[in-house]
Amino acid sequence: MQAKKFLQLLPFLFLSLLWISCSDDNVEPGFDHVLSYELVETISKGEINQRFNNDPLVSGFINFDVEAYKVTYLTPNYDGTEVEASGLVLIPQVEGAVKLTSFQHSTLAKSNDPQIDQEHRAPSYLSSENAEIYLSAVLYASNGYLISSADYIGYGSTSEMFHPYEHAQTAATTCFDMLLATKELAESLSVNMTDELFLIGYSQGGNSTMALHKYIEENHAAEFPITRSAMGAGAYHKSAVGDYIFNFQGDLGFSISLYLWVLDSYDRIYLQKGIPYYLNEPYASEVVDNGYFAISSSNPQEVFTDTFIDDINDPNSDFRDALADNDIHDWKAIAPIKLYHSLEDKLVPYFNSADAFDNMTDKGSTEILLETYTYNSSVEPDAIHGAGGARFFSDVISVYFKYGI
Structure with missing residues (x-):
């Protein structure tokens, strides 16, 4: 990647x-x-x-x-x-x-x-x-x-x-x-x-x-x-990658930007909920204003909203369906x-x-x-x-x- x-x-x-x-x-x-x-x-x-x-x-x-x-x-x-x-x-x-x-x-x-x-x-x-x-x-x-x-x-x-x-x-x-x-x-x-x-x-x-x-x-x-x-x-294996990244505890040790790009792609194609649905502030504004590579944290528990984390862990959520649609x-x-x-x-x-x-x-x-x-x-x-x-x-x-x- x-x-x-x-x-x-x-x-x-x-x-x-x-x-x-x-x-x-x-x-x-x-x-x-x-x-x-x-x-x-x-x-x-x-x-x-x-x-x-x-x-x-x-x-x-x-x-x-x-x-x-x-x-x-x-x-x-x-x-x-x-x-x-x-x-x-x-x-x-x-x-x-x-x-x-x-x-x-x-x-x-x-x-x-x-x-x-x-x-x-x-x-x-x-x-x-x-x-x-x-x-x-x-x-x-x-x-x-x-x-x-x-x-x-x-x-x-x-x-x-x-x-x-x-x-x-x-x-x-x-x-x-x-x-x-x-x-x-x-x-x-x-x-x-x-x-x-x-x-x-x-x-x-x-x-x-x-x-x-x-x-x-x-x-x-x-x-x-x-x-x-x-x-x-x-x-x-996108479903497993989603579990790994979005549920990770602590700092990933690398930028989360590429995974934000995947997230945004699937949102545009399948869901159309918009970045603020997925990201807490100030990270949502950082990404909306300056792109994925501007995000200042690589700690998923800080970056992502509780609502989105619930989606990731709900096997019947629309986002889980989007991940599964890209499992190859x-x-x-x-x-x-x-x-x-x-x-x-x-x-x-x-x-x-x-x-x-x-x-x-x-x-x-x-x-x-x-x-x-x-x-x-x-x-x-x-x-x-x-x-x-x-x-x-x-x-x-x-x-x-x-x-x-």
């Missing part, structure tokens, strides 16, 4: 980001999904190597130049209205076939405070400040994965809109429609693709990847059979899934992946794997979530996507 932690841990090994703008509107007659596309950069193997400081451990994965496109397409918002969303497509320049891959990004803060706001790090900007895209996604593309990465609603071409944070249905349809647009663009450019489909994401990206995998298998399995999915540290830890998957999570992760608790592993296995899923990361005292507790992200992207490209283990 907290991409900033992840970005702080990965090295910023780059010279400069080149913006090479080609045509502004290349829409071809007959496109069903692509509204517009623009080649924004061609990234050479040499440039990618430079981003990783010519590290020999990385250079073996850098095999192809990469063309980067910004794409716009239509997708439904949480209220059902169609919006013109955007995303990034990374196409390896190979003579053979590429592997279609949906890459879901982690949390990017939205705030009126320019020191906090991370709009410019959305995938389609190809910002050097977003190591997850600038380094990891580009590395995967250079290794032969054709990357489809939605900005999500609330970023890129929809930057003025509210981002429905970790709303499973919206995340799934936004990423799936981006996948349709990516495939259509690749076909129009005569890109040869294998019949494989890979899904990957960490933190919020892990949550979005699980939602996407479930959506595809329930609605488009014949059209898009999934090869395998890798999901890191996602909050899949308990279903039968056909294609293989590997979960990754740090045991000591406090920001997104480990039980999310453990519960998904247990419940999905019990439901008869074909193959669910779980890799548990552990850390000693050399890693600060608030850095563990980000440290897990760095390991995740390395492990998936070098082992799981390659060998399935």
